[in-house]
Amino acid sequence: VFEAQPQLGLVQSGWRRVNQKGEILMDATPWNYVPELNLEMWLRWKPLGTMGTLMFRRDWLLKVEGFEPGLAHAEDVDLILRLALLGCESAWLHQSTVCYRQHDRNTMRDGISQAKSINYVLDKFFNLPNIPLEIRLLENWVRYSTLVWSSWYLYYTGFPSEMAEYLKKAWNYTPFLTVETLTNWTESFVHYSQGLGQSLSVNQLCRLPEWNDLTAWVLQQTIKQRSQTLEAGIKLF
Numbered sequence: 001v002f003e004a005q006p007q008l009g010l011v012q013s014g015w016r017r018v019n020q021k022g023e024i025l026m027d028a029t030p031w032n033y034v035p036e037l038n039l040e041m042w043l044r045w046k047p048l049g050t051m052g053t054l055m056f057r058r059d060w061l062l063k064v065e066g067f068e069p070g071l072a073h074a075e076d077v078d079l080i081l082r083l084a085l086l087g088c089e090s091a092w093l094h095q096s097t098v099c100y101r102q103h104d105r106n107t108m109r110d111g112i113s114q115a116k117s118i119n120y121v122l123d124k125f126f127n128l129p130n131i132p133l134e135i136r137l138l139e140n141w142v143r144y145s146t147l148v149w150s151s152w153y154l155y156y157t158g159f160p161s162e163m164a165e166y167l168k169k170a171w172n173y174t175p176f177l178t179v180e181t182l183t184n185w186t187e188s189f190v191h192y193s194q195g196l197g198q199s200l201s202v203n204q205l206c207r208l209p210e211w212n213d214l215t216a217w218v219l220q221q222t223i224k225q226r227s228q229t230l231e232a233g234i235k236l237f
Helices: 039-045 058-063 075-085 111-126 139-156 160-171 178-195 202-206 209-236
Strands: 010-018 024-028 054-056 090-101
Touching: 039 075, 039 139, 054 058, 054 075, 075 090, 075 111, 111 139, 111 160, 139 160, 139 178, 160 178, 160 209, 178 202, 178 209, 202 209
Parallel strands: 010 090
Antiparallel strands: 010 024, 010 054
């Protein structure tokens, strides 16, 4: 791919998920939903599986001074966002080049650290002064969708209380009305689980005490917002 397109600074491939025995679980082909790799797509979808699927030109890595030291997770997202912001062009290699073995000791199982890291990377990125306006306008959606993904991952890795806290943060950025937001959360959880080749029971999710408390909290916020809007309208008259 590099030989065919010498202007590229980064090539990303697909990957294969396997279990502890090496048996195939699924092939990840993210180019099906992210056909183009540019700054907007990296921000919106973060179509990354493992660092082994990425190949960089050395001069681009030197230009951005490599990985951020001390970043436990999401160091690949941080690196790619910095590269893309500087104009580094990326392309897909439409095949799986590595196998990612899923087991209980994977670093990806550390849900709390993973959630903190990815949202730290977004805080850092959106605080940069040189972000194009069209990218700046995506901030609310990117933050919302990333917080929802973080919440699902916390649920998946066994942290339901933290899941609820991250969904409360997502509420501050939601582009949807109340019922649509709750629906989007459940649909997103199902979608992300399917991405790992697993099924998720919405009924089981909705029976969680943390989910029920979260739903009640969302309704309270909605009532509060409507009251504030009504009071503001009365003052205008």
